[in-house]
Amino acid sequence: MIRFNNVGMRYGMGTEILHDVSFNIPSGSFQFLTGPSGAGKTTLLKLMFLALKPTRGLISVFDSNTAGLERRDMAQLRRRIGIVFQDFRLxxxxxxxxxxxxxxxxxxxxxxxxxxxxxxxxxxxxxxxxxxxxxxxxxxxxxxxxxxxxxxxxRPEILLADEPTGNVDPPLARRLLRLFIELNRLGTAVVIATHDLGLMEQVDARRMVLDEGRLVIYD
Known part of the structure; x- marks a missing residue:
């Protein structure tokens, strides 16, 4: 559903913050994205949501190479993706x-x-x-x-969530996690960016670890 091939990302003329990132998000999968603060997790989620364009490399979403897509086509793809940003955007x-x-x-x-x-x-x-x-x-x-x-x-086909349980107490965090799990059982691919090790231990899911701009995946 989402595929990255040797993606690099920098803002302006700054230092590259993502280096040769390659991975795929299969249909109906569940994974956590983790790593230290400043590792680039939010940037990676924005690239997956097509809110940013990579400096180099290829991104494919729903079998569409996003490099040459018109803005209208980008919007159509984003409608199939649910996203929770840390700044809420209500x-x-x-x-x-x-x-x-x-x-x-x-x-x-x-x-x-x-x-x-x-x-x-x-x-x-x-x-x-x-x-x-x-x-x-x-x-x-x-x-x-x-x-x-x-x-x-x-009921999006893909859900991207940036620290979705960061401002709630542990009982509510568990309840929200159950909601994500149920959505996944209904067929939605889920990617949750989090620092919460306790949350990740509650689900047998793939872990994508981002550190110093490089991604390592533990299935």
Whole structure:
């Protein structure tokens, strides 16, 4: 579903931060992306989401070589990918419910037919009582859960999550992990970037370790 071939990445004229990164994300797979702070995990996720273009090397997403794609085609591919960024990217003028249901509205799905689905997911992530408030009154952990719910609501073919349990307590982290596992069982490929060794020990999954810009994979 995603394939990197000798990808390198630098910002501007700076030092290259990713060196000859090669890997593939098979359909329906589950993997953790880990490594020290500053190793390039967030940059790697952005490349996978097609939010950045590599300095060199090839990236293929859903069997499409992304090097020559038009912006419109890039947008079509991104709609098949759910992503949770560390900065949440919630829209301040929308309620929690409206933020989470936004991907469904973009696809043209009928709101009346999806309301129960959105409300059930918000209950699952512990935001049932906060669905009608705007992001400004949510805590950091609540914003994170809203961002996770938004990424999951349309059952993406690939889910990319950057430290998705970093601002929640351990019981809720385990509950969110179960949600990711269930989504994976339904066929979504999952990539979770995390420093949490305890979280990774709960799932028998491939580990992709990024250190000093180089990737090592442990199956």
């Amino acid at each position: 829209l301040d003028h929308m309620t929690t419910y409206e933020n989470v249901s936004l991907p469904l509205r973009v696809r043209g799905r009928d709101e009346a037919g999806t309301r129960a689905e959105v409300e059930e997911l918000l209950q699952w992530v512990g935001l049932g009582e906060r669905m009608h408030v705007v992001p400004q009154v949510l805590s950091g952990g609540e914003k994170q859960r809203a961002a996770i719910a938004r990424a999951l609501i349309d």
